[in-house]
Amino acid sequence: MGTHKITTQDVTFKVFRFNADEDYLPYYKEYNMEVTSEEVVLDILNRIKWDHDGSFSYRRSCRHGICGACAIKVNGRSTLACKESMKDMIELFGNEIILEPLSIKRAVKDMIIDKADFWEKHAKVQPFLVSEIDENPEAEHLVSPEEVENLMDADLCIQCGACHYACPVVEINDDFMGPAAFAAAYRFEADVRDEAGTSRLSEVNQEFQGVWDCVKCFECQEACPKDVNPIEKITKLHNMIFAKAVATNNVATRHAVGFKHSIAKHGLLDEGELVRYSEGNIGVLKHVPVAIKMFTKGKIVLPWNMPKSKNLDEIKKLVKSSSTAKF
């Protein structure tokens, strides 16, 4: 035997309890346990059910980080219960551990949530290969390793919902499709065999529900237990929307393009002009009250005082020669 030593620690678990059929409000119940350095979060869920309260409910299945059923939040951090070591959680959060379902507002019973919104949004992006299948092919349809690499691990998603319910926009905006749906959209958009045309991209390009409402907080990247990195795919979808001419002329697309115009002109960003260009001459008016307040505090640079980067000619040249996108 090696020198590996199992250690134990006393931990207080504050566990979210709620039964939608009986309770008006959720409550937190405390369980004190001795936790060994070998245990994962799922072991704790099992011990609560087996040793303390048989009515405690949670989803579990594969125990190997593949099925995605046991995703919950530990001290606000989305995690797969079967994969997450208790030792790491104690190191990070101390000896008071809070166990909650992925989404409190969608809780049904204890750790179990209603994931209907997740599946509806997932289905919206046609998360499958759109292709005319030749029933009697005469040759194999080969996909090169490079073409597979282009999927950038988006195919590793196990639909656990960890990123979806970590996303602050999903929490606020019921229409927002969320990072998992976007990662799935990218996975099939990037597949050389796919023939969906622009239908999938058009769906994720819609205002209020699509990629433009992303706040770029990177919560999805942190939450994903399979390193799918949804926000990277969101950027890729933005690029594809422009590249495949799906982009419509609206405040979101102009906002992205406006940076290029400003950099080409000043090197730096002309903040006022970016807002005007993005919103249009009418839309910009709604920003006037805040702009006036900012102006009185010396926070608005007037157009004729706009600072410029030194060696601006270099920047102008690079913008010209390095631009890869057109809109």
Place this chain on the structure above:
Amino acid sequence: MEKLRYALFTGCTAKESTPEQMMSTMAVANKLGIELIELTEASCCGASHLQDYDDFLSLVLNARNIAYAEKHGLTMVTICNTCQLNSAMTKHRLDNNAELKAKVNAKLGEVGLEYKGTSQVIHFLYAIIDDFGLDKIKEMVVKPLSQFNIAPFYGCHNIRPSELQNETHKKAENPYNPTSLDDLIIACGGVNVDYTEKNKCCGFHAELQAPRTAAILTGNAVAGAMDANADWMVTPCPLCHLKLDTQTHHASVAIGREVSLPVLHMQQMLGLALGCTNEELGLKHHVTKVDFI
């Protein structure tokens, strides 16, 4: 200790909508004896939006900025979380992909520049903590902020993604339990306030496209700090600052509750503790009045 010298990438807001951030950065650097050499050649980093339209152009421009820091042979210091993210992400991608680096350098070569990968990119907050040291800060504090409950607001792009954490500072910050700003508050003699929203998003990047979402996030952040009994908030990010300082009216309407707190840049907080004057720190440039001093 040898004098600390850095190449300063100011970003755009320091030159436009947050002049107080530029003023307080220089005032604090002066007090601490840190030399900041401004990269006047630098362009906008693209603020994580240019890349949505043209990823390659964004890489080239950020690589050019870093190349100027490399010319000085200095570490690049940023004073904006989003500048930090875009610069550090560019460095991360180029340093780990020789082919991409060559492509970017082919463009930079047209203007006589080269990205080598020799300069680190760190936020000023971490330069102060890692290189200068909080123990020395504590010794230099002349006006401890002991009367104040201060709510740290970290800003997403300094703490996420965690893949960049080991490259940008010594003690990797955990996005779920960040400590740097709390540590700085304590070093300044203040009382750090804990609240749920301290490591959450302020909504800045969707302000134009999704104003309601952005306003609710801002409102939640300020409300969280108020409910935790904070006297004011502090942030290392000028974009968070703009949102929290200038947009509280929209935020209040969006969440159905009047929310407002003074918000200081981390440089202003440090400057106060070090004895800089209100003028040096540009405290008059705030929309939400800094009324506690």
